[in-house]
Amino acid sequence: MDSNKHFDAIVIGAGPAGLTAGIYLSRARVKTLVLNEGTVGGQMVLTHEIANYPGVESISGYQLSMIMRNQAKKFGCDIKSNITLESLNTDGEIKEVILSDGTVFTADAVILTPGGRSRTLGVEGENELKGKGISYCATCDGDFFTDKEIMVVGGGNSALEEAVSLTKYASKVTIVHQFDHFQAFEFAIEEARNHPKISFMMESKITAFHGNEKLEGIEITDLKSGLKQNQPIDGVFIFIGYVPNTEFLAGKLELNQWKEIVVDTDMQTSVKGVFAAGDSIVKKYRQVTTAVADGTIAALAASKYIHELHQIKKLQHIL
Amino acid sequence: MLYTNLKHIESADAHQKFISENENVMICCGRMGPMCIPVYGIMEELEGEYSNVKFADMEFDSPESHVIRSVPEVKSFMGIPFTMYYKNGKLVKATSSIQSMTQVRTILDSEFKTAK
Secondary structure, eight states: OOGGGEEEEEEEOOSHHHHHHHHHHHHTTOOEEEEOSSSTTGGGGGOSOBOOSTTOSSBOHHHHHHHHHHHHHHTTOEEEOSOOEEEEEOSSSSEEEEETTSOEEEEEEEEEOOOEEEOOOOOBTHHHHBTTTEESOHHHHGGGGTTOEEEEEOOSHHHHHHHHHHTTTOSEEEEEOSSSSOOSOHHHHHHHHTOTTEEEETTEEEEEEEESSSEEEEEEEETTTOOEEEEEOSEEEEOOOEEESOGGGTTTSOBOTTSOBOOOTTOBOSSTTEEEOSTTBSOSOOOHHHHHHHHHHHHHHHHHHHHHHHHHHHHHHHO | OOOSSSEEEOSHHHHHHHHHHOSEEEEEEEOSSTTTHHHHHHHHHHHTTOTTSEEEEEETTSGGGHHHHTSGGGTTOOSSOEEEEEETTEEEEEEESOOOHHHHHHHHHHHSOSOO
């Protein structure tokens, strides 16, 4: 075991849960490495303004992420971002994290905070036309669609609220949803229903995007009749929720039917010494504050686990 | 204002100077938004690794960024950031919207082939 690459704890993911775990562990003098596949901050950096984080009146997600990162580093936490994780081995007492460049890090405990990502439709043309008529962010790209006809896909709060906000730019907004009812709060549904620029295509699904240099049209399928038709459109905004980044954990620990990590009240997973926190665990409310709380619990439980493990090893050494 | 650790290009003249004085250049033109921040983060991360490439950002809403917003190569772009790759002052590649680390690396490796 290479002592330079061995840590007391490895945290996988550097969103609010992972950074909080990093802060707590490092402050408790637990030798900690935080590994992150994307930009430090996770989904939090994608938030333009956070106005409900207690103690801070208003701050951008990016700024809050940078404060948390610096706070963790100040306590001695090692943070490596934009890495590519190859595999995780949790079988033995020593856990192994292998990166795509072949680097192997080991630890006594692992905290999983991989977070989630925006769900895509996964249909023909979506990848190719992203940024050329297909968008996942109304505040970023709304103004490119001034006086144009657009569609919004989804039936939750984000879809309905963003559809209303996009009416500032677009001449017409059509909400496409696969069910005959919405999952959003009643006030959001009502606001969308009463808006003169918004119309609805219920029980319908976009099944292909068409266009060369930019989006020119879509294939839409009526889910009741199965009838497919092509329709010209200038832009499509997709808001169909998030998926947990847990593909790499399949078969290694218990996940529920939505691939979320199952944890107990101490954030302990089904594997001893492996904890989890943040948006990727089974829970109802996904907020920066709940991620921070989960990260705290996971770090405290992991510290206790590591301390006990070290005590046992010390005793075994004496005996 | 872009709160990144990248070099900020603030005028069309500075943009011209930057791309003409450096052989390989990557400039991300965006806002402090969800699609742009991950690209800035990737650039900050790669800055140390790709010493043959100069990295910078430019504010999308500044009138000075017309040097990026008005080139024919971005005519079909409808998503920020606009990420531009220049070799010897000439635009060799441009992408629209969020990009992954792998996508950025692929472009850097193919367009700026010299040893890192």
